[in-house]
Amino acid sequence: MDLGAGGSLSGAGRWEAGRFALNLAGSRLDLAALHGQLAPTQMTARLQLLGNATQQTLTAEVSERWGQGDLTLVRDAAELQLRQARFSGPGGRLDARGQLKLDTSRAFALEVEARDINPARFGQFPRARLNLQGTVQGALLPQLTLRTQFTLPPGELEGYPVTGQGRLNYAQQRLADADLRLDLAGNRAQVRGAYGRVGDKLNWSIDAPALGRLNRQLAGRLTSTGSVSGNPRQPDIRAVFNASALRLPGGLAAELLSGDIELQASRQGVFNAQIDARRLQLGEWRVNLLRADLRGRRNAHALSLDVRAPQGRLTAGLQGGLEPESSRPDAHLRWRGQLQTAEVQGDWPMTLRAPATLLIGRDAQQIANLNLTLAGGELNLMQLDLAHAGTPAMQLATRGRFSQLPLAPLLARMEEAPATTDLRLNGDWNLRLGNTLDGEMHLTRHSGDVRMTDPALNLGLTALTLKLAAEASRVQATLDIDTREAGQARLGGDATLQRVDGMFTLPRSAPLAWTAQIDVPDLRAVRPFLPLGMRTDARLNARLSGSGSLAAPRIDGTLDASALRFAWPEQGVSITDGTLKLVLADDRVRVQAGELKGTRGRVVVSGEAQWRNPQAGLTLSFEQFALTQRSDRRVTVSGITQLALDPQRLQLTGELTADRARLEMPESSRPTLASDVTVVGQPTRPPTSSTRLPLALDLMLNLGDDFLFKGAGIDAQLGGRLRVFTVNDQLRGEGSIQVVKGRYAAYAQTLNIERGQLRFAGPLDNPGLDILAVRTLPTVKAGVQVRGTVQRPVVTLYSDPALPDTEKLAWLVLGRGLDGAGQQEFVLLQVAAGALLSQTESVNFQARLAETLHIDSFDVRSGDGEDLATTVVSVGKRLSSRATLSYEQSLDGLNQVVKVLYQLSPRVRLEAQAGQRSSFDAFYTREYD
Numbered sequence: 046m047d048l049g050a051g052g053s054l055s056g057a058g059r060w061e062a063g064r065f066a067l068n069l070a071g072s073r074l075d076l077a078a079l080h081g082q083l084a085p086t087q088m089t090a091r092l093q094l095l096g097n098a099t100q101q102t103l104t105a106e107v108s109e110r111w112g113q114g115d116l117t118l119v120r121d122a123a124e125l126q127l128r129q130a131r132f133s134g135p136g137g138r139l140d141a142r143g144q145l146k147l148d149t150s151r152a153f154a155l156e157v158e159a160r161d162i163n164p165a166r167f168g169q170f171p172r173a174r175l176n177l178q179g180t181v182q183g184a185l186l187p188q189l190t191l192r193t194q195f196t197l198p199p200g201e202l203e204g205y206p207v208t209g210q211g212r213l214n215y216a217q218q219r220l221a222d223a224d225l226r227l228d229l230a231g232n233r234a235q236v237r238g239a240y241g242r243v244g245d246k247l248n249w250s251i252d253a254p255a256l257g258r259l260n261r262q263l264a265g266r267l268t269s270t271g272s273v274s275g276n277p278r279q280p281d282i283r284a285v286f287n288a289s290a291l292r293l294p295g296g297l298a299a300e301l302l303s304g305d306i307e308l309q310a311s312r313q314g315v316f317n318a319q320i321d322a323r324r325l326q327l328g329e330w331r332v333n334l335l336r337a338d339l340r341g342r343r344n345a346h347a348l349s350l351d352v353r354a355p356q357g358r359l360t361a362g363l364q365g366g367l368e369p370e371s372s373r374p375d376a377h378l379r380w381r382g383q384l385q386t387a388e389v390q391g392d393w394p395m396t397l398r399a400p401a402t403l404l405i406g407r408d409a410q411q412i413a414n415l416n417l418t419l420a421g422g423e424l425n426l427m428q429l430d431l432a433h434a435g436t437p438a439m440q441l442a443t444r445g446r447f448s449q450l451p452l453a454p455l456l457a458r459m460e461e462a463p464a465t466t467d468l469r470l471n472g473d474w475n476l477r478l479g480n481t482l483d484g485e486m487h488l489t490r491h492s493g494d495v496r497m498t499d500p501a502l503n504l505g506l507t508a509l510t511l512k513l514a515a516e517a518s519r520v521q522a523t524l525d526i527d528t529r530e531a532g533q534a535r536l537g538g539d540a541t542l543q544r545v546d547g548m549f550t551l552p553r554s555a556p557l558a559w560t561a562q563i564d565v566p567d568l569r570a571v572r573p574f575l576p577l578g579m580r581t582d583a584r585l586n587a588r589l590s591g592s593g594s595l596a597a598p599r600i601d602g603t604l605d606a607s608a609l610r611f612a613w614p615e616q617g618v619s620i621t622d623g624t625l626k627l628v629l630a631d632d633r634v635r636v637q638a639g640e641l642k643g644t645r646g647r648v649v650v651s652g653e654a655q656w657r658n659p660q661a662g663l664t665l666s667f668e669q670f671a672l673t674q675r676s677d678r679r680v681t682v683s684g685i686t687q688l689a690l691d692p693q694r695l696q697l698t699g700e701l702t703a704d705r706a707r708l709e710m711p712e713s714s715r716p717t718l719a720s721d722v723t724v725v726g727q728p729t730r731p732p733t734s735s736t737r738l739p740l741a742l743d744l745m746l747n748l749g750d751d752f753l754f755k756g757a758g759i760d761a762q763l764g765g766r767l768r769v770f771t772v773n774d775q776l777r778g779e780g781s782i783q784v785v786k787g788r789y790a791a792y793a794q795t796l797n798i799e800r801g802q803l804r805f806a807g808p809l810d811n812p813g814l815d816i817l818a819v820r821t822l823p824t825v826k827a828g829v830q831v832r833g834t835v836q837r838p839v840v841t842l843y844s845d846p847a848l849p850d851t852e853k854l855a856w857l858v859l860g861r862g863l864d865g866a867g868q869q870e871f872v873l874l875q876v877a878a879g880a881l882l883s884q885t886e887s888v889n890f891q892a893r894l895a896e897t898l899h900i901d902s903f904d905v906r907s908g909d910g911e912d913l914a915t916t917v918v919s920v921g922k923r924l925s926s927r928a929t930l931s932y933e934q935s936l937d938g939l940n941q942v943v944k945v946l947y948q949l950s951p952r953v954r955l956e957a958q959a960g961q962r963s964s965f966d967a968f969y970t971r972e973y974d
Contacts, residue, residue, distance in 0.1 A: 050078035054090070067094040083168040111136040111166045123147055127155075137162035137175075151185035161200075171258065173202040183215075191215040197227070203258040205230035223247065230258035238272070246274040256291075265291035271306075278375060279310035300324035309343065316346045316367075331355060343367050357391020363403070370406055379406030387417070392454040395419050401426075408433045415445075422449035422469060439478075439547055446473035449491050468493035468506065481518040482542055482549050487511070502573050505529030518542045518549065532565035532585070553596040561602075563587040580612045589629065599631045609641065617675025619644050632657035645681055646670035654690065661690035669704050677709040686744065695740035702747040709755045743770040748782065761787020761798060767805060778805035778812065789818040789829075794857065796820050796828055803835075811836045817843060820857055827856035 046054040052074040058067035074088040088109045095102050103118040112134015119126045123146070130141040139162065143155035159177040164170035179195030197209035211225035219241030227234045232253035240247040250270050256263040271284030288302040301323040309315045318339040325332040334353040341347055344366035352359040365382015381404050389395035397417045404411035415426035424447045432440040449469045456466060469491045476484035490509035496502065508527035513520060524536040538559040542549040551557070565585035575581060589602035609623030623641040627634050632655045639650030646669035654661030665686045672680045686699030745768050752763045767780035784801030796818035804813040811834050819828030826845040833839035842853035855862055917940065921931035927948045934941045942960035949955055954968045 048074070048078070051075050052078075054092070056092075058094075064097045065095070068092070077168075080168075082170070084166075109134075114139075135163075136166035149186060153181075153183060153185070155181045157181075169261065171203050171260065173207070174200050175202070175207060176200045188217065189215065190217075202230035205255075205258060217241075219245070220247065221245075231255055232259060240273060241277065243276065244274075246272055248272045262294045263292060265289060267291065275310045279378075280308075281310045281314070282306060282308040296326065296328040298326040312342075312344050314343045316341050316343045341366075357389060357393075359390075360386070360388050362386040365403070370408070377407045379404065379409075381405075384415070393420050419447075420451045420454055422447060422451060424450065441476075441478040443477075444473075444475040444484075447471065451493075464495050464497050466493060466495045468495060468509075470509075476515070478549070480544065482515045482520065482544075483517065484515055486513040502530070502570060504531055504570070515542075518544070531570040532563065534564075535562045536560070551595065554594050557591065557594050557598070559591040561587065561589040561591075563589075578613065578615050580610075582608065582610045583623075584608045600629050601631070602629050603627065603637075604629070614675075617673035617678055619671070619674060625650065636663070641670075643671040644674050646683075652688075659690060661688070663688040665699075667701060679705070679707040681705045684747075696743075697740055698743045700745040700747070703749040703752050706749070706752040706754075708753070741771055742776070744768070754787075759787060759789050759798075761785070761789075761801065765803075769809065776809045777807060778809040780805050782812075784816075794820050799828075814838055819843065819845075820860075822856060822860060825856045827853050829857070 046069065048054070048071075052071055054069045054071040056067065056069035058065065069092040070090065072087070072089045074090055075086055076083040076088065077085040086109050088107055090105065090107045092103070092105045095104075100119070100121045102120075103116075105116045107114050112132055114130075114132035114134075116130045117128040119128055125145040125147060127141065127143045130139070132139040138160045139158075141155065141157045143153065146152040157177060157179050159175065162175045162177075163173055164175075165172040176198040177195060178198065179193065181191070181193045183189065183191040183193075192214050194212035195210065197207060200207040207229050209225075209227035209229070211223075211227070213223040213225065214221045219239070221239045221241075223236055223238060223240075225234070225236040232255060233251070234253070235250045236247065238247040239245040249272070251267060253259075253267045256265050256267060265288055267286065267288045269284065269286035271282070271286075273280050273282050275281040284304070284306045286302070286304050288299065290300060291302055292298045299322050301321070302325070303322075304318065304320040306318040306320075307315050308318065316339060318337070320335070320337045322332065322335040325335050332352055332354050334351070336351040338349045339346060346364070346366060348363045350359065350361045350363075362385040363382055364385055365380055367378045367380055369376040370379050382402075384397065384401045384403055387395070387397040395417055397415075399414070399416050401415035402411070402413040410429075410431040412426060412429040415424075415429075417424055424445070426443070426445040428442060428444045430440075430442040448471045450472070452466050452468045452470065456464065470488055471491045472486070472488040474484070474486040476482070476486065488509075488511040490506065494506045495504045497504070505528045506526070507529060508525060510525040511522070512524075513522045515521075519539070519541045522538050524534075526534045536559070538557070540551055540557045541555055543552050543555065544550075563585065564587075565583075567584065568582050571581065584607045586605040586607075587602065589600060589604075591598060591600050593599040604625075604627040606623075606625040609620060609625065611618070611620040613619070620641050620643055624638060625636070625640075626638040628637045633653060634656065635653040636651050641648040641650070646667070648670050649666040649668065650663060651666075652661070652663035654663070665688065667682050667684050667686070669681050669683050672682050681704045682701045683704050684699060684701035686697060686701065689696040689698070745766070747766050748764050750764070754761055754763050762785040763782055764785045765780060765782040767778055767782060769776070769778050771777065782803045782805075784798045787798045787801065789796040789798055797820075798816070798818050800815060800817040802815045804815070806813070813834055814831050816831040817828060819826050825848070827848075828843045830841050830843040831838055832841075842850050842857065844853040844856060848856070852862055917933050917935050919931055919933040921929055923929050929946045931944045931946070932942070933944070940961055942958050942962070944956065944958045947955045952970050954970070955966070956968065957965045
């Protein structure tokens, strides 16, 4: 037997010669899984059921850390006997026995004795030591009769004394001879008397200064005295109560609560009550002050209400009386009267303009002629009838009208409203809700507009009309919307509703028909959503119709977009005119006509898609289309591509050829922040998706015969063929790009590119390099050769015939060899050599070398002579924050110097050197603006 989280019982049984035996056992049974307030247990239980067809005996034994117990229950044809039920342990001791007759009377008797019971041992209950002795006798049929008496010997609850005793008799729906006296942890209660017949009177008295001692869900202080008498259907009640810091189950709480009630059952009986509450809480509702004052007779009285809450204030005055619903003696009462005054202050300010008729009963409620001003508008509820009796569901009939009713208070209650509005509406209704829905409703715009908040945009609403007509739950509705900024729309629908659990809903399988006509003259409403500098426009027209059901919808019609225009000047993208016509048939969408015109050429769109099982296949034919027309980037392409969509991913395939291209790279561009830089006060930038593409790509790109590139010192015509595709969402390339002819400017020289090729065979951002740029002189050809990859280029000097690197550099930079080169030309060669050696690196060669040798400085400078041999190499190491040691040597080995520099103060520096020349100097520095 599986008890879920509570554990399990297992065992075996047998049936033999008309007798049966069943034994079950379980361990680690958890009572907390059966009731949330019980403590977790690891209970051990053994059960045995023995017997035959006429008599059965159930015995049970349980044990847990807070005690052990056993039970014996016997059933025969005439009686069910509880022969014994015992429990004992640290949690207390309990003994019970009783019987239940199995005849037509169902007479029963029970004796119970409990000693030192501590509920805290069993779960989330108060700590106590409770004692009880009591008997219960009675019968269940033909009506409940009950006789009981009990005694609570002295005990404790939360450390406070507990005593009590009581008796009561209940028979023929009358409570007689009741006498209950309890003192529970200082909370005293007394009930005496009888109730149920004319002349009976039941009195009570309660003085509970600490309700929290009784139950953890209770708190506060309560005192009350009173009595109830008379017929239970029309009781006489007299009660006075006072409470403070009160908390009751169900989320009811009050800081202060007091009342004085006197209600007499006779028709002319006194009907007075006064209730005051401060800081009252009813679930999620909070009330700062509640005051109700009732004065008069049962059939004619006045009620005034004053409710003050954080959201506003309600004051109301009513007059009326109670009357029987019919002439039957046991008829229920209903209240009939008038709402004389009513005023609400808050988001929806309201004032009653004239008295309204009210009828409030158990089976019916009615409101008639409720005329009030509401938030600057007017509402007239002519009729509201609710009926419950004799029907399986509530019956409602209502009619009325309203004018200039605002929508702003409704939007204000939304946590994140997408719009603000000053829209006001007029309307009327006449509806009947029973087993079917019948009637009509109309709603029209009176004034006002809707303004989107992000981005800020006025819709320019000029007309709004909603019409609804219902007959036998078949509802026909039309909605007309006209705006200056977003165009016009006319929507219509026809469906049959079904009432389920008192609500009218549209079943998913019910037939549904609708139409939609949408006309948008331009896209001015979309412009605020576009990035800065981007512009778009179009005329949109849609004629759609729907059928089927919510479970299986069908859509048919056409979507036309004409005068399509798009401009992104920053990227040089421009579409000057275009048309796109889509035909919808069920779940398929077919491009009937599609054309996009650029500043040059066009793109023809064709294909179809389906949306129920998302798939699409579009063909884009480029005909000498100007892909970009920026001043430094002009590209015209032709070719055919296919855009496919399946449930897994988006695919783009095809081949494009550059008919004409002019690309220029500026000498420098605006610096940008690295991807890992976060600016305080600005939202964190989302991670880039440069390495993960949301589509499968397989495009063949041809550079054509007129592809020119200029930038970074290169002025060349490019050619070649490159396949760009994705593998595991990584962008890769295959093919090569060649320099057909071109020149390269470097070191104040113009070099001819004899060989230039980028080979792609892997990641697109790291092609292989094979570039040779030379300067041709009468006797020597010198230049630069680049191999490796874009991320790891290898730069070497080149000459024909072969020469030492210093000669190669001299012929490349100076146009002649080193013979006769002067001091200034050596300086120029050093600059060129440093630039060459540090290409593609973020720091120069000298700095990288110093870091490698673990020194602080490495420097190469010209010497005192006029040849390269006198060039001086210097290395330095900082000894402290003020002292530096350096060593200098010329390339010819003739000049060697060791220097020590010490910064004595911000203006005084000491310098000592030893070598070919030794000296000691002191330098004083003073700066002038």
